[in-house]
Every structure is written in C-alpha cells, then in structure tokens.
Amino acid sequence: MKLEMPKVSVIVPVYKVEKYIEESIRSICEQEYRNIEIIIINDGTPDSSIELAQKVASSYSKTLTIVNKQNGGLPSARNVGIKVATGDYLCFIDSDDMISTRHISDLVNVCEKYKTKVAYADFQLTHETNRYGENITHNVTSCIKHNILLRGFLVRKFKIHCCALIIDRKYLISNDLLFDEKLRYGEDIDFMWRLFPTLDSIAYTGNNTYLYLQRSGSLMTSQNMERVITLLDNFKITVDQLLSNYPDDRQVLKYLYGKAALAFYRTFAETSSYELFEELLIKTNYKRNVWKVVFIGNIKLSLLTISLLVSPRLFADVVKQMKTR
Known part of the structure; x- marks a missing residue:
C-alpha cells in the first residue's frame, strides 16, 4: 500500500498570456490534490507573464520551477517540460485555461483505480466573461478499452482534449512520445493519435473539470x-x-x-x-x-x-x- 499519493508534474508553457496567467496559476494552486510540482516553461515571452505567475504562486506559498528557453512554440515548450518533470504522472495546462479544484485528484484517482497509464477528464468551453464555466458533475468513472477508445475518438464520440489528460511519465518517455516540434498547429491531435494506439485502455473521470478558454477574434490567415x-x-x-x-x-x-x-x-x-x-x-x-x-x-x-x-x-x-x- 502506498504511503504517499503519486507526484504529479503540471507543465505550463507560457508566452504572451499576462491577461490570463494569474487565474490559470491560481486554479492550479487551489487543487485539492497536494503532491504537485508546477513547471513553468518560459517560451521567450516578452511580457510580464512570468512575474505574474510567480506573484500568484507566492501568495499560496507555492514554489514554481521555471525553465527559460528561446521561443520555439508550444510543442517544444511541452517537450522541455516532459524532460525536466520528476512526477509519477504529468499533465499539460495551457496558460490561458483553468482547472477545477478536483481536476487532478479525479485524474489520479481513476488512473490508480483502473491501473491505466493514461486518464482523461471532460472539458468545457469558457469565455473571457465567464472563465469559471459551470459546475456540472457527472461522476461516473469508467475504463475504456483499446478498440472502443480508437473508434470513439475517431468519430468524436469521445471528445478528448490533450490538456485534459494525465499520463504516466515513465510510460511516455519509454515509448518516446514527444510532441512534433515541426508543427505550429494541430500538435495535440498528432500527439494523441501516436499515444492512444499504444494503450490497452484509458480511464475516464466523468467530470468536465478542464476549463478551455475560447478567445474571441481568432481568424485564419x-x-x-x-x-x-x-x-x-x-x-x-x-x-x-x-x-x-x-x-x-x-x-x-x-x-x-x-x-x-x-x-x-x-x-x-x-x-x-x-x-x-x-x-x-x-x-x-x-x-x-x-x-x-x-x-x-x-x-x-x-x-x-x-x-x-x-x-x-x-x-x-x-x-x-x-x-x-
């Protein structure tokens, strides 16, 4: 029997998010789950995002691990985070998104319950006028087997956001599963399709605890x-x-x-x-x-x-x- 809950590395790439970073870091600091390391990847941000993140973490007496790098995009920032993480599990939180207080505890609990290498929570779309979303709880956990996962993910029966995953760190590294740094768009879908076929099953929390911010005015060029x-x-x-x-x-x-x-x-x-x-x-x-x-x-x-x-x-x-x- 484990005396201590597994350690979770929360990887947060940061670039030009001073408008959003405080609420994002606050939501991580307020997690019910306590055995967490917060890793901030400074992807060459030119604004005050890092200072704001440090200020919030200090108010909660939390220590941030900050890694500075030249701007290289989200995939390279996440890969740096994977390589410096020390947790049993890791997850990615985009620095303009938020997570509900039970997000990480739900994910760890279902991974441990079903003995899976990966688990996911549902996500809900939020807006700048309501970043906290709605507190909707389903709380029906499940373990989804390989074939059902692949077919369901293909046809969007399972709507899975990469940042709503928790992943066994050693499993990720042993399978050489990193993000494709050539991509500046769609890196999440590429990563998940390289990950999911390797799994026997995936655990599901049944709760929409990842709060994905839809920013206004995003146009394709x-x-x-x-x-x-x-x-x-x-x-x-x-x-x-x-x-x-x-x-x-x-x-x-x-x-x-x-x-x-x-x-x-x-x-x-x-x-x-x-x-x-x-x-x-x-x-x-x-x-x-x-x-x-x-x-x-x-x-x-x-x-x-x-x-x-x-x-x-x-x-x-x-x-x-x-x-x-």
Whole structure:
C-alpha cells in the first residue's frame, strides 16, 4: 500500500498570456490534490507573464520551477517540460485555461483505480466573461478499452482534449512520445493519435473539470494556411507509421487521415474567407484526402464529406451555420 499519493508534474508553457496567467496559476494552486510540482516553461515571452505567475504562486506559498528557453512554440515548450518533470504522472495546462479544484485528484484517482497509464477528464468551453464555466458533475468513472477508445475518438464520440489528460511519465518517455516540434498547429491531435494506439485502455473521470478558454477574434490567415498544409503533410507520415505498427487497428486507422483532414478543413472554413479556404483545398488535393470518410459508418461525417466533395461552397456554409448554433 502506498504511503504517499503519486507526484504529479503540471507543465505550463507560457508566452504572451499576462491577461490570463494569474487565474490559470491560481486554479492550479487551489487543487485539492497536494503532491504537485508546477513547471513553468518560459517560451521567450516578452511580457510580464512570468512575474505574474510567480506573484500568484507566492501568495499560496507555492514554489514554481521555471525553465527559460528561446521561443520555439508550444510543442517544444511541452517537450522541455516532459524532460525536466520528476512526477509519477504529468499533465499539460495551457496558460490561458483553468482547472477545477478536483481536476487532478479525479485524474489520479481513476488512473490508480483502473491501473491505466493514461486518464482523461471532460472539458468545457469558457469565455473571457465567464472563465469559471459551470459546475456540472457527472461522476461516473469508467475504463475504456483499446478498440472502443480508437473508434470513439475517431468519430468524436469521445471528445478528448490533450490538456485534459494525465499520463504516466515513465510510460511516455519509454515509448518516446514527444510532441512534433515541426508543427505550429494541430500538435495535440498528432500527439494523441501516436499515444492512444499504444494503450490497452484509458480511464475516464466523468467530470468536465478542464476549463478551455475560447478567445474571441481568432481568424485564419495565409500564414495559418501554411501551418495547416505542414500539419497535413506530417500527419500523413504519422498515419502511415500507425498503419504499419498497428495492423490489428487497421479498420479504424484506414479512415484516420481522411477524418483528420476533414476536421482541419472544417476549422479553416469556419474561421477564414471562402477564397482562402478554396485556396487551401486546391493546394492540398482535398478530394484525394477525404473521400474514404464517406464510408466511415457515421451518417453525420459521411454527409459532411459528401457536401465537401460535391460543393466546397455548400460545405463552408454548412459548417459556419453549425458553429453559430
């Protein structure tokens, strides 16, 4: 029997978040779970974010481990955090998000209960006018087996946010699972799809304790388009490797690239001009990328794919209407 609860390393990359960092750090300091180390990765932020984080932590008599690095983006910051962490488990908290007081205790408890290497909590979307979200508790824990996890994650039955995970640190390192530092967009989905096929099962807390901040005014630009193209190119390599390494999962993985591409196109259509969206489609040979999704066995995804194949304009109109509902 363990005399002490496992140690959890909370990794917080920081870059230009002085407007949000205080509430984020406060939510970590107020965790019910006590055996925590808070690791701040200063990704070359030019503002006062680090000083504000230190001020909040000091008010709770908490010590921050601060690692300074040149700006390299979120994947590289998280990787640095993984390498310096000393906890049994680790989790990632984005520095403009918050977590409910029971978030880490819930995650550790279900990992220990079901003897899994990874667990996740639900997330809820919050806004700048209400960063604390709603206190909705389901409290029905479960253990999701490998095949159900992969299929459910593919079709979004399980909506899993990378920052709502807790992961066994030694397992992550032994499987050489780091974030792809070439990516400046979509690094979370790439990371989770390299992680999940390695798992026998994943534990689920049943509670929406991760508070994800939706910032207003985020628009896709030509620069973003190049990042999406980079993601599509690199994710194709990831999927090919998964198909080679996990042949027993082929019935799920054969749809993965098309489903991911459809999701990337959807996000771009929601947040860009139609002209820019059309340019992205042309540059990436979209029909070749998504046609398999018609046969994925999910009516909503099949219809959405058909609308894109038949009329990109219709697809763009549909997804923008869906977003406003």
